[in-house]
Amino acid sequence: MTEPSKRIDFTHRYDSEALSGVHDGSPGRAAVVLLHGAGNGSKERLLPLLDEFTARGCQALAFDFSGHGESTGELSELSLRRRYEQAVEVMDAYVPRNEPLILVGFSMSGQTAADLAGHYGARVAALGLCAPAVYAPEAWDLPFGTGEARFSEIIRTPESWRRSPALDVLRSYTGRAVLAIPGTDTVIPPEVTEAIQESLTARSQYTHFELPDADHMLGLWFRDHPGDCGDFAEALLTGLGDGGWTATRGWVTKQLPEGRTVVDSRFLSGGWSSQMRGLTLDDGTDLVLRTFVKPFFRRHAPGLLTREADVLGLLATHEDVPAPVPLAVDATAEHCNHPSLLMSRLPGRVRVDDDDLEHRLDLLAAQLVRIHEVVPDERPRAYQAWTSADRVRVPPGGLWERAVDVLRRDPPPYEGCFLHRDFHPGNVLFAGVGDALRVTGVVDWVETSWGPADLDVAHCSTALALLHGPEHGLGFRARYEAAGGRAQAAAPDHLYWRLLDALAYSPDAAKLASPWRELGRTDLTPEVLAGRLEAYVGGLMEWYG
Numbered sequence: 001m002t003e004p005s006k007r008i009d010f011t012h013r014y015d016s017e018a019l020s021g022v023h024d025g026s027p028g029r030a031a032v033v034l035l036h037g038a039g040n041g042s043k044e045r046l047l048p049l050l051d052e053f054t055a056r057g058c059q060a061l062a063f064d065f066s067g068h069g070e071s072t073g074e075l076s077e078l079s080l081r082r083r084y085e086q087a088v089e090v091m092d093a094y095v096p097r098n099e100p101l102i103l104v105g106f107s108m109s110g111q112t113a114a115d116l117a118g119h120y121g122a123r124v125a126a127l128g129l130c131a132p133a134v135y136a137p138e139a140w141d142l143p144f145g146t147g148e149a150r151f152s153e154i155i156r157t158p159e160s161w162r163r164s165p166a167l168d169v170l171r172s173y174t175g176r177a178v179l180a181i182p183g184t185d186t187v188i189p190p191e192v193t194e195a196i197q198e199s200l201t202a203r204s205q206y207t208h209f210e211l212p213d214a215d216h217m218l219g220l221w222f223r224d225h226p227g228d229c230g231d232f233a234e235a236l237l238t239g240l241g242d243g244g245w246t247a248t249r250g251w252v253t254k255q256l257p258e259g260r261t262v263v264d265s266r267f268l269s270g271g272w273s274s275q276m277r278g279l280t281l282d283d284g285t286d287l288v289l290r291t292f293v294k295p296f297f298r299r300h301a302p303g304l305l306t307r308e309a310d311v312l313g314l315l316a317t318h319e320d321v322p323a324p325v326p327l328a329v330d331a332t333a334e335h336c337n338h339p340s341l342l343m344s345r346l347p348g349r350v351r352v353d354d355d356d357l358e359h360r361l362d363l364l365a366a367q368l369v370r371i372h373e374v375v376p377d378e379r380p381r382a383y384q385a386w387t388s389a390d391r392v393r394v395p396p397g398g399l400w401e402r403a404v405d406v407l408r409r410d411p412p413p414y415e416g417c418f419l420h421r422d423f424h425p426g427n428v429l430f431a432g433v434g435d436a437l438r439v440t441g442v443v444d445w446v447e448t449s450w451g452p453a454d455l456d457v458a459h460c461s462t463a464l465a466l467l468h469g470p471e472h473g474l475g476f477r478a479r480y481e482a483a484g485g486r487a488q489a490a491a492p493d494h495l496y497w498r499l500l501d502a503l504a505y506s507p508d509a510a511k512l513a514s515p516w517r518e519l520g521r522t523d524l525t526p527e528v529l530a531g532r533l534e535a536y537v538g539g540l541m542e543w544y545g
Contacts, residue, residue, distance in 0.1 A: 007047075012063070014089050020070035021063030022047070023094050025054035030100040030125055030240060033091055033116075034062040036219060037107030038144075042069030045219040048226065049104070052233035059099065063090050079151070080140045083108075084115040091116075102236055104128035106219050107187065110196065111135050114166035117173055126176035126236045127204070130218040131188055132196055134164035161192055162526075170199035174267070177204035178235045182221070183212035198511075201294040203267055203275065205245055205337060207235050208295045239337070248336040252289065255328040255342050256281065269350075269518045272426075272511075273297050273446070278345060286345035288324065291338045301339030304446040305331040307380065309341060311445040314377075320370045322346060322429075322441045346441030348429030352467055352516045359437055361472065364428060364460065365479035367439045372453050372486055374418040383419060383451030385411075387504040394506045395534075402545070403499050403537050412493035414452035417486060421447035423456050424463035426515055453486040454497035462502045465536035466509055466529050467516060474539045495544035502537055509533045 012019045022043060032053040034046040043062035053060040065083050066073030095101070101124045105113030110132020117124045135155055142151040154160055170177075177200045181193060200206050209232060214221040222229040239246045252262065264280040268288065274297060279287040290308075292301040306329065315323040324343035330336045351360060389407040394400035420427075422444055429441035457480050465473025477488055488494050505512050509529040516524055 007050075010094065012090050012093055014066070014086050017066045017073040018071060019063050019066060019086060019090060021061065021090060021094070022050070023059065023061040024050060025057075025059040027059055027096050027099055028057045029237065030058050030102045031091075031095040032058050032060040032102040032104060032236075033087070033095070034060065035087065035103070035105045035109035035112050036062070036065070036068065037109055040068075041106065041108075041219065044069060045223050046106075048223045049219075049229055049233065052230050053102075053237075056233060056237055058102070058237070059095070061091070061094055076145050076149075077143050079143050080108075080111055080115070080135060083112045084119075087112060087116055088119060100125040100241070102126040102128065102240075104130065104236070105132055106130045107216065108133050111164070111166050114169045118165075118169040124173070124175055125240055126178070127170075127173060127200075128178045128180065128232065128236045129196065129200075130180040131182055131185055131193075131216050132179075133188055133192060134161050134166040134196065136160035136163050137165055162195065167195060167199045170196060170204075171202045173200065174203045175205065176207075176236060176239060178207045178209050178232065180209045180211060180218055180232060182214035182216055182218060183210070184214070185216045187216040197294070201275070204293075205239065206293045207238075209235055245337055248289075248291065248338065248340060251328075251330060251335040251340070252279070252342060260285070269515065272515050273444075287327065288343050288345045290341045290343070291336070292340075293338050298333075298339060301333070302331045305329050305339055305341050307448060308444075308446045311380070311448045312343065315374070315445075318374055321367075321374060322439065323445065324441070324443060346429055346443070348431040348440030350426055350428070350519060351430045352425055352519050352521050354468065356433060356437055357468060357472075359434075360425075360430065361464070361476065361479055362483070363430070363437065363439050364425065365476065365485070366483040367428065367442060368420070368423055368456055368460065368480060369483045369485045371420050371423065371442070372417045372456070376418060379416075379450045380418070380448045381450065382416075383421060383449040383455055385500055387500065392503045392506060394503065395530075399534070399538055399541065400506070402541060403503060406496055406499050406545075407503065409496065412452075412489060412496055414454070414489065414493075415486075416450045417453050419449045419451050419453070419456050420445065421449045421451075421456065422459065424460050425467060426463070452489065452497060454489050454494055455501065457485070457488065458498040458501035461498065462505060462533075462536070463512070465502075466505070466513055466524070466532050467521070470532055470536040470539050473536050474543065491544040495540060498540050498544070499537070502533065502540065505533060 007022050007024045010021050043064050046062050050060040050062050064071035067075030067078050103113040110129045111134050139154045144151050260281045262279050263282050266278050268276040268278050275291045275293050277289045292298045309326040309329040312323055312326040315321050327342045329341045331339050333339045389404050427444040431440045432438050461473040461476040510526040513524045
């Protein structure tokens with residue numbers, strides 16, 4: 001590592017205020033902008049991190065927002081909007097306009113970094129978020145004031161942060177992203193961190209950077225722990241200019257037929273557990289790359305991706321179950337940036353609209369029947385329950401209490417069969433319209449299991465209830481049985497399987513529906529989904545209870 005160049009102090013005028021800053025280094029790999037947090041945060045504690053970036057060939061910049069550090073102004077008059085505007089003013093004045101940007105935001109500046117990413121777009125090559133916060137949209141214009149101000153009232157309102165536009169920006173961000181998470185954070189609720197991670201893992205080349213012994217004040221932690229400081233800087237710069245996907249791109253190239261190259265790569269909508277990319281080769285062949293980026297799925301990728309590749313190989317001999325052909329798998333990320341599976345691409349598209357709905361539901365039921373008719377040479381693993389009476393979280397009320405009580409019994413006995421285990425409209429491809437409508441593919445086989453047919457029926461029913469209304473979820477069993485499906489359990493036992501699935505999406509049914517909104521179902525608000533889930537559970541209790 002080379003010695004950092006000499007820092008240059010500057011003062012930038014913004015309105016009637018003087019913003020104190022420092023920049024270092026010459027234009028090179030990228031321009032790094034360090035944004036401190038709220039309260040007594042300042043650029044001073046970020047200078048060791050600034051040195052780490054300049055020593056790695058970057059230009060780096062840090063400044064004090066008004067009311068902080070050596071800048072003038074009153075902290076009580078600052079707002080999220082003014083933070084954003086001040087950052088744009090300083091960056092445009094001191095960073096060359098063609099320089100790639102790396103934005104690093106601490107705490108409150110998680111929101112500011114997201115605001116800046118939305119403003120600068122593709123110019124942002126990397127995002128580093130350190131114990132970040134995001135805020136409700138109505139808080140953006142309000143001065144911080146004192147602890148009794150309207151701003152404080154809004155940010156203390158439970159769940160208000162879920163409506164933050166910052167989450168949408170992070171969800172659409174496709175560059176390098178590193179989320180630094182302290183082992184103990186008494187400032188940022190874990191639900192906020194989880195939501196930010198969910199958003200970042202949707203499309204970015206994501207790295208989970210955990211600091212088990214640190215607390216919320218990560219600026220001070222990096223100042224006092226040079227090793228972690230340097231590792232964080234290095235993580236942000238890894239693969240810079242290639243979105244952080246250098247290893248994965250190289251691995252994919254090696255899997256292609258001799259002489260073939262990838263000429264186009266694009267995100268495919270509808271994924272939740274993984275990132276899905278459509279790849280087009282120079283001869284017009286279309287492939288799909290599944291990549292596990294979320295920490296939970298990355299940890300379990302060796303089992304999930306190996307199982308999916310094996311199942312796809314099995315289904316290649318079953319013409320009535322259209323599934324992708326596996327081409328290569330790197331389940332442990334030995335060669336890729338993240339665990340990955342390369343496979344063929346099937347024709348058709350996911351349908352979540354209401355056109356041809358009755359016909360589509362009959363086709364879904366018939367396809368599920370054919371899946372349950374598969375007899376593998378070797379049984380897949382036994383099904384896993386996705387919730388339990390002890391783990392489920394439900395709203396208050398007698399209906400929910402009675403529903404949870406159903407799960408307190410032992411699982412009913414069942415005659416097992418081959419399960420998709422995640423069969424729902426988001427994992428089925430359709431082509432054609434009217435009488436020519438047909439299923440062209442069933443995807444996402446990572447959860448394939450052995451268990452009761454009721455469980456696959458239950459999962460698709462829950463999805464239909466949320467997507468199209470409770471009546472469609474309640475009626476799917478009849479469609480499945482009419483298509484020749486396996487006999488379903490008697491009412492009390494069938495109710496168990498239905499609720500075992502439905503309650504797994506309480507109280508956050510919106511999580512299941514996020515890919516559907518990407519496909520145009522913006523009407524599926526958290527309020528709509530919560531209402532549909534409650535009505536569906538109520539219907540199940542009435543029908544089978």
